[in-house]
Amino acid sequence: MVLLSNIPDDVIQRSLVGECTKEDALLLLDVEPLELFSLANELRAKAVGNNVTYIVNRNINFTNMCVGTCRFCAFKDNGNGGYRLSLDEIMEKVRDAAKTGSTEVCIQGGLLPDVGLDFYQEILESIKAEFPDMHIHAFSPMEVYHAARLSDMSVKDALVELKRSGLDTMPGTAAEILSDRVRNVICPKKLKTAEWVDVVTLAHKTGIPTTATIMYGHIETIGERIDHILTIRNIQKQTGGFTEFVPLPFMPYNNKLGEELLRSGKFSTTGLEDLKLHAIARILLNTHVDNIQASWVKLGKKLAQFALSCGANDLGGTLMEEKISRSAGASHGEYMSPEEFEWLIRGAGRDPKQRTTLYRGL
Numbered sequence: 001m002v003l004l005s006n007i008p009d010d011v012i013q014r015s016l017v018g019e020c021t022k023e024d025a026l027l028l029l030d031v032e033p034l035e036l037f038s039l040a041n042e043l044r045a046k047a048v049g050n051n052v053t054y055i056v057n058r059n060i061n062f063t064n065m066c067v068g069t070c071r072f073c074a075f076k077d078n079g080n081g082g083y084r085l086s087l088d089e090i091m092e093k094v095r096d097a098a099k100t101g102s103t104e105v106c107i108q109g110g111l112l113p114d115v116g117l118d119f120y121q122e123i124l125e126s127i128k129a130e131f132p133d134m135h136i137h138a139f140s141p142m143e144v145y146h147a148a149r150l151s152d153m154s155v156k157d158a159l160v161e162l163k164r165s166g167l168d169t170m171p172g173t174a175a176e177i178l179s180d181r182v183r184n185v186i187c188p189k190k191l192k193t194a195e196w197v198d199v200v201t202l203a204h205k206t207g208i209p210t211t212a213t214i215m216y217g218h219i220e221t222i223g224e225r226i227d228h229i230l231t232i233r234n235i236q237k238q239t240g241g242f243t244e245f246v247p248l249p250f251m252p253y254n255n256k257l258g259e260e261l262l263r264s265g266k267f268s269t270t271g272l273e274d275l276k277l278h279a280i281a282r283i284l285l286n287t288h289v290d291n292i293q294a295s296w297v298k299l300g301k302k303l304a305q306f307a308l309s310c311g312a313n314d315l316g317g318t319l320m321e322e323k324i325s326r327s328a329g330a331s332h333g334e335y336m337s338p339e340e341f342e343w344l345i346r347g348a349g350r351d352p353k354q355r356t357t358l359y360r361g362l
């Protein structure tokens with residue numbers, strides 16, 4: 001074990017009880033990386049043991065047409081002829097997912113100008129009618145906010161309706177960096193920090209758990225990354241509704257923000273920065289959010305495997321198709337088989353476990 005000689009005792013004590021402060025996090029980011037990883041790894045072992053989880057799921061991105069203007073987005077169609085799946089096409093993909101043993105479908109899409117809440121409800125109800133046991137993990141806080149606005153309803157009422165139609169959990173995407181300074185630059189028309197917090201808190205209170213994400217490595221400061229994680233911790237203290245935290249490094253290709261950053265000589269994040277972010281997330285969220293995911297799509301399989309020694313305990317899903325990161329330059333594939341997950345996890349000296357969306361029964 002690496003000795004934690006440069007980490008003050010009081011910081012270690014606070015990390016054990018889930019009370020590390022922003023100052024603690026800044027200090028930890030300055031110690032030897034191996035000490036940081038070692039502390040995160042120990043907290044992970046105490047929280048969840050030796051298991052590393054993954055889920056057999058399928059992504060369905062039903063349209064790339066979008067009225068949004070996020071400057072980091074490489075997924076949205078920019079006038080080259082976008083696509084919009086029909087309900088039949090969505091159902092074909094769900095059937096395909098069921099045939100190959102998926103326990104979850106993850107459904108997200110661009111913001112269509114001409115749909116209301118009933119569009120989203122129809123997707124949910126069609127899936128549940130044919131596959132009542134399929135877990136539906138769908139619609140980002142931005143999509144819910146958009147649907148509620150187009151239907152002239154409150155977000156709370158929209159969430160109640162979506163749950164009634166079969167929504168099981170929501171992806172905690174559209175979080176980007178929870179700072180309005182950053183959001184005003186990278187996604188000025190997206191819901192603001194307080195609105196994201198509101199949608200997610202209301203979802204939890206409506207009985208719809210969510211994941212939590214951070215998209216880092218563009219114009220945010222280190223302090224803003226830490227504040228973001230502390231915001232997630234504060235919500236979790238109130239609701240207990242987050243199932244996992246997923247750090248997502250920014251992909252700089254085929255989007256305006258990335259092109260500007262590349263021109264000024266900034267190439268997204270380094271592997272070391274990615275690993276440190278996973279470790280800091282484990283430490284700040286310890287005792288609050290048990291599951292820290294290393295995204296193989298964003299990090300690549302080998303770095304994701306190493307992240308398992310830096311605080312992460314989950315590798316995400318098989319996906320079957322992945323359009324969003326791929327459009328922005330990720331080149332790690334669109335599908336990883338359960339066999340490959342198991343091989344990668346065993347190679348890290350850990351025990352692979354297929355999980356459900358809610359991490360139950362492990």
Ligand code: SF4
Nearest residue numbers: 066068069070073110
């Ligand atoms: S990130 Fe989502 S909301 Fe923003 S432009 Fe892209 S598809 Fe639209």
